[in-house]
Amino acid sequence: MTGKQNSKGFILVFLGMLSAFGPFVMDMYLPTLPAMSDFFQTTSSKVQLGLTTSMVGLAIGQLVFGPLSDKYGRRSPLLAAMVLFLISTVGCIFSRDISQFVLWRFVQGVAGAGGVVISRSIAADKYSAHELAGMLATIGAVNGIATVVAPIGGGALADFGGWHGIFWFLFALGVLLVIGSVRFKESLPIGQRQNIRCVDMYHRFGAVLRNRQYVRYILQYGFTMGVLFTNIASAPFIMQQHYGLSPMLFSVCFGVNAVAMVISSALSVRCSTMEHALHIGNHGMLFISVLLSVAFFLNCNFWVYEVLVFCLLSMVGMAFTASNTLAMDCERRNAGVASALLGAIGFAFGGIVSPLVGMGDIRSSAGFLFFMGALCSCICARFSFHRLPSRRKGLSYASYKIMNVFLKKLL
16 A cells, blocks of 8 residues: 555645654744743753753654564554654653653653754655655745744743643644555555564665765755754844843744745755756855844844845745755655654754854854854855856846855855
């Protein structure tokens, strides 16, 4: 039985919901952190450990569920992950102290990772080349919408049910995904599965990592995620503490900026090749990160900051979709392992840069991390492609040429 029996509409909605797990698990309860500090009678830093451990869980869980899905198919590991998510969410709701909550958040992250990593594997099973790019771009757009909805929806739910209400909502979302997992028809036929021992499955990581092109793509993806998480970690402090925005206005601006990623992810498939989209996204990130660093140095007003961040995230969305697609496309036989490494690298880079944002002046730190992430991504791109893309007409080609000249002078 294969996934061909599921309609394309069902697959699109189902994979979009699975990929949205990351933003919902990480971001939805952010508005309630102060209230949780009071509830557990602890410091805000200990409550924030729940965010850190969920991110670690999202990274580790992908390394677990990715290889398992290559051996046992996509459906069974996915069902196991969704059931584990329900159990961990109940554990979060009924935690008696902060230590229990942090532990269950880690488990929740591991379970959520199953949905994230297997969603990419299913897409790689069912689609190829430009169709895969279109599906992953659509999933990326849904993910971007989830990034917008999560903190705003969390704030609205908190007004009615507090932080417990948010986790009950996550439980309801988990129930829907369990139902979807039951309805989902297997997309990886038995003949295409890795028929080896579970221990030997992890030897496939070495085989995948020997694919240098794949490694370059996931490093580009990781550095791009570093730029994204720099914004996630710095935006609340810059917007609220430096520019004086209220929590609601911050949520609105944060959401508007996330829309930039949604739009650019969708536009990336309009490029003739994903390589060309990756070039535009990488060089755009570098160019705008330089402008943003200079703007911070000159103590720019809020609207200059907002416009530059919107433009930066639009480039992030394009690079994010392109590197994701190219990485998965060159490791189809080991799609589960490839997807696991891709996701783990992304969250690992995010986990590294997030605490660095708080070192020293937050605007200076953010500007530096924006620039370094974009620069390293561009360096990976120079090793990935040995020649410029063929001549393009119109604004996209002109923009590409300008940013390429800028990069050559910089490097």
